[in-house]
Amino acid sequence: GAVVSQHPSWVICKSGTSVKIECRSLDFQATTMFWYRQFPKQSLMLMATSNEGSKATYEQGVEKDKFLINHASLTLSTLTVTSAHPEDSSFYICSVNKPAGATEAFFGQGTRLTVV
Amino acid sequence: QQQVKQSPQSLIVQKGGISIINCAYENTAFDYFPWYQQFPGKGPALLIAIRPDVSEKKEGRFTISFNKSAKQFSLHIMDSQPGDSATYFCAASTGYGGATNKLIFGTGTLLAVQP
Numbered sequence: 001g002a003v004v005s006q007h008p009s010w011v012i013c014k015s016g017t018s019v020k021i022e023c024r025s026l027d028f029q030a031t032t033m034f035w036y037r038q039f040p041k042q043s044l045m046l047m048a049t050s051n052e053g054s055k056a057t058y059e060q061g062v063e064k065d066k067f068l069i070n071h072a073s074l075t076l077s078t079l080t081v082t083s084a085h086p087e088d089s090s091f092y093i094c095s096v097n098k099p100a101g102a103t104e105a106f107f108g109q110g111t112r113l114t115v116v
Numbered sequence: 117q118q119q120v121k122q123s124p125q126s127l128i129v130q131k132g133g134i135s136i137i138n139c140a141y142e143n144t145a146f147d148y149f150p151w152y153q154q155f156p157g158k159g160p161a162l163l164i165a166i167r168p169d170v171s172e173k174k175e176g177r178f179t180i181s182f183n184k185s186a187k188q189f190s191l192h193i194m195d196s197q198p199g200d201s202a203t204y205f206c207a208a209s210t211g212y213g214g215a216t217n218k219l220i221f222g223t224g225t226l227l228a229v230q231p
Contacts, residue, residue, distance in 0.1 A: 006159070032216045043205060044160070044221045093159050097217065105150070105219055107159035 003027045004096050006108030013084055013115055021079045021111045023050075023094030029074035030096045035067075038091040038110075050077040050094075084115040120208050122222030129229050135193040137225045139206035142187065146208040150219070151180065151191045154203045163204075164191070196229045203227070 005024045013019050023033055031052040036044040048069055049057040056069035066088075068080040081088055093110040121140045129135045139149075150165035166173045166180040166189065173180045179192040193200055204225045211217040 004159075034218055041224075041226070043223045046218055046220075049216075049218060091157075095159075095219075104162050104165070107152075107161070110157070110159045112157070 002109070003106040004094065004108040006094055006111055008111060009109060010112040011114070013113070015085055015115055016083055018080055018082045019084055019113060021081075021092055021094075021113075023077045023079070023096075023108055025075045025096045028096075028099055030077075031074060032097065033071060033077040034095045034097075034105075035069065035077075035079050036093045036095065038093060040091075044093060047079075047092075050079075052077075081113065084113070086115045089113055089115045120206060120220050120222040122206050122225060124225060125223070126226040127228070129196045129227065131196065131198060131229055131231050133196050133229075135196045135200070135227055135229070136190060137204055137206070137227075138188065138190045139208075139222050140186075140188045141208050143208070143210075144187070145210045146220075147211070148209045148217075149180070149182065149189050150207050151178075152205045152207060152221075154205065154224075160205060193227075196227075198229045198231050201227055201229050 007022045033050040035047045037047050038044050046059050047062045050069045050071040052071045058064045071077040091110050091112055095105045095107045097105045123138050151163045152160035153163050154160040164175045164178045166182050168184050171182050177194045182189045206222040207219040209217045209219045
């Protein structure tokens with residue numbers, strides 16, 4: 001069964017509105033989660049590292065005020081795309097690493113965001 | 117230094133053939149090298165992973181070959197099947213892929229296995 005659940009699977013929104021994407025770790029507690037962005041036929045680009053109880057760490061070039069990350073509990077991280085524009089249309093994926101001592105990263109099923 | 121270079125960009129293989137995808141890295145601190153399979157509209161799923169203390173790892177039809185001195189690793193898919201048609205990503209991380217260690221992904225290879 002799924003280890004990481006992401007919701008919604010797809011969303012269409014109007015330009016200027018905000019969209020929230022949820023990522024839940026189902027099998028274990030996760031103090032750290034990762035958010036990726038993937039354009040069609042391209043690789044996964046890490047956007048930010050979500051840290052439970054503290055601020056997220058953003059990769060260079062990612063606007064932290066546009067992509068708000070909240071990691072309020074050990075099993076839930078949310079990504080909010082604020083004031084969305086068509087160029088924000090993409091596939092957003094979250095991942096969780098197994099707790100220390102193991103190696104596998106589990107990915108959510110992804111969220112297809114289309115901004116019209 | 118953080119890049120992972122992957123080739124080829126696309127690959128067509130006949131059913132039953134061997135698919136080979138290559139990756140190269142620069143950062144010698146990387147110590148965990150997984151391969152992921154991704155179907156359209158889905159998140160990536162781990163196929164197989166290797167640490168640099170071994171030169172080869174095999175799981176079923178999937179084999180990773182690792183060349184530490186050349187800083188290269190490759191995925192071999194034996195007896196390729198149409199169901200293997202997907203995009204494959206190599207990746208690398210430090211800290212043995214622990215809970216807080218982020219993955220750096222290669223550019224991806226679109227594999228098509230023809231029946």
